[in-house]
Amino acid sequence: MQPFFPVQQLSPTASIQDTQKWLIKNRFSSYARLFSHFSGSDLLKLTRDDLVQICGPADGIRLYNALKSRSMRPRLTVYVCQESPQGSPLLERHCTIENGEHRSSATLHVYHALYLEELTAAELIRKIASVCSIPLGRIHQVYRQGPTGIHILLSDQMVYNLSDESCFLISTVKDELGEGLHLILK
Template sequence: MVRPRLTIYVCQESQHGRDPQHEHEDGDSSTGTFFVYHAVYLEELTAAELTEKLAQLFRVPAQQIQQIYKQGPTGIHVLVSDEMIQNFQDESCFVLDTMKAESNDSYHIILK
């Protein structure tokens, strides 16, 4: 069994009419929102590998993911590079947001 060099967790928001008494600890009981996390295991620590893994996770062709950005503390979007991924802390958690690219049918992914 090979252990990945880096594990990150990504989530999507889902809206469900749920009983607030059974709200998951990582949700917002006032809006009925909860988060479903998916583990992404990286071995090569490259932006290309992250793109491929996210494409597999969301069942879209990797060519449709044009860029991946990480939202900085002031809200700026920083292009994710191999070096940035190599400096991610193991078991980091991100909320994924997508923006449609203006020029074609591809998307930009923002890690928040």
């Protein structure tokens, strides 16, 4: 099964060069020369009938749909926040002293939204690695903290059954050899 890559929208502000790149990236390279002087705005102004007349019925409709497509809603949204190695969140507010009074402010947790389309453990791990700036090859295992603190190995079935908009705090633990990392989703 081939992976599905949603069509990226062509911006009305796209330059002629950006429009050419968009056509090639979205499998319309045979029409790049024909539209070589079109900006994003020019191409987006064309009607369905215009495109059918220029490109023929099959490619004209396909190009029209690509130009007018809306972004698909992700199948699952997960929010993650990485803990620092000391176990505290990455960003903290410090204690301040105002008018002789000691005030401490709460810890600030900054979460990243991960939008999943495939609902697989591999997709979730790739996206976690990206937002946490961890090389994918360093991640050896990913666990979800379960009841009574047990660590459950992340699987496709587990990702498939996550509730939409689940929130996780990510702890990193060095593996036994100290070369890789285990991630724990709390």
